[in-house]
Amino acid sequence: MIDIIIDKKKIGVRENQTVLAAAKENGIKIPHLCFHPALRPSGSCKLCGVEVISTGGKQVVMLSCILKVKENLEIKTDSELVRFNREKSFNNLLQMAPDSSRIRNLAKEFDVPVTPQPNGCINCRLCIRVCNEIVKASALKMVKNKNKSRIMPELGHCIGCGTCANLCPTDIIKVNDQDSVRTISIKGEIIGQLPLEQCEGCGNMYATASFLRHVQEITHPHPDTKEHHHLCPSCIKLMSNRTLTRTFHETLVSWKNT
Ligand code: SF4
Ligand code: FES
Numbered sequence: 561m562i563d564i565i566i567d568k569k570k571i572g573v574r575e576n577q578t579v580l581a582a583a584k585e586n587g588i589k590i591p592h593l594c595f596h597p598a599l600r601p602s603g604s605c606k607l608c609g610v611e612v613i614s615t616g617g618k619q620v621v622m623l624s625c626i627l628k629v630k631e632n633l634e635i636k637t638d639s640e641l642v643r644f645n646r647e648k649s650f651n652n653l654l655q656m657a658p659d660s661s662r663i664r665n666l667a668k669e670f671d672v673p674v675t676p677q678p679n680g681c682i683n684c685r686l687c688i689r690v691c692n693e694i695v696k697a698s699a700l701k702m703v704k705n706k707n708k709s710r711i712m713p714e715l716g717h718c719i720g721c722g723t724c725a726n727l728c729p730t731d732i733i734k735v736n737d738q739d740s741v742r743t744i745s746i747k748g749e750i751i752g753q754l755p756l757e758q759c760e761g762c763g764n765m766y767a768t769a770s771f772l773r774h775v776q777e778i779t780h781p782h783p784d785t786k787e788h789h790h791l792c793p794s795c796i797k798l799m800s801n802r803t804l805t806r807t808f809h810e811t812l813v814s815w816k817n818t
Pocket of ligand 1 (some may be wrong): 680681682683684685686687711724728729730731732734
């Protein structure tokens with residue numbers, strides 16, 4: 561057995577083992593990912609760096625999965641230099657694997673600040689602009705937090721038209737119609753959840769009641785529009801075919817039977 565000093569504490573360790581193995585055996589935590597006890601170390605992830613005073617008296621960071629213990633070796637596992645290097649290593653790894661929850665959880669465990677998980681938004685603001693300028697519902701806004709911009713819903717403004725989802729170039733806005741309810745979400749975060757209206761002609765769920773109300777409010781009704789009828793675009797097209805001589809109901813019945 562030999563003595564080494566980890567974080568100012570003298571501990572007895574077995575000769576020839578690595579600093580990481582010695583630390584583990586003594587309940588001292590050092591982050592690591594590419595180390596495996598059954599394999600030779602590769603020094604790839606660089607997370608296990610510890611501070612060592614070199615023979616020239618300089619503070620250096622060395623990989624504890626490779627560094628072997630020796631008598632009176634003194635190391636620090638949480639110095640400023642270690643934390644600086646650790647943060648850099650975590651962020652390098654996350655550049656390659658931004659969705660890795662294992663890396664993110666490990667960073668959290670060691671209190672390492674890392675770049676937030678990308679959500680696929682390129683901040684083009686098409687969704688916000690179309691919602692403001694064309695739909696006029698102003699249901700989305702860009703919120704800045706710690707130098708990161710994020711699309712957020714303006715609570716209660718979404719009318720469930722789905723225009724933002726149609727324009728989003730990265731497809732992160734989703735529209736899901738289920739059980740007569742339309743749900744609009746950005747990467748799992750719900751922007752709006754609204755009941756769907758049934759077409760009086762064919763019976764399909766085709767638009768949200770909020771959207772239909774909104775259209776009525778911001779547009780002037782066309783003289784041919786029967787305002788009391790809620791019809792989907794296909795049925796409206798059928799209705800507006802002025803060459804038809806049959807009644808609307810007969811037309812629909814025949815259309816449904818084709
Ligand atoms: S959610 Fe889509 S449309 Fe909106 S800013 Fe992000 S990428 Fe652009
Ligand atoms: S555990 Fe990956 S470099 Fe040491």
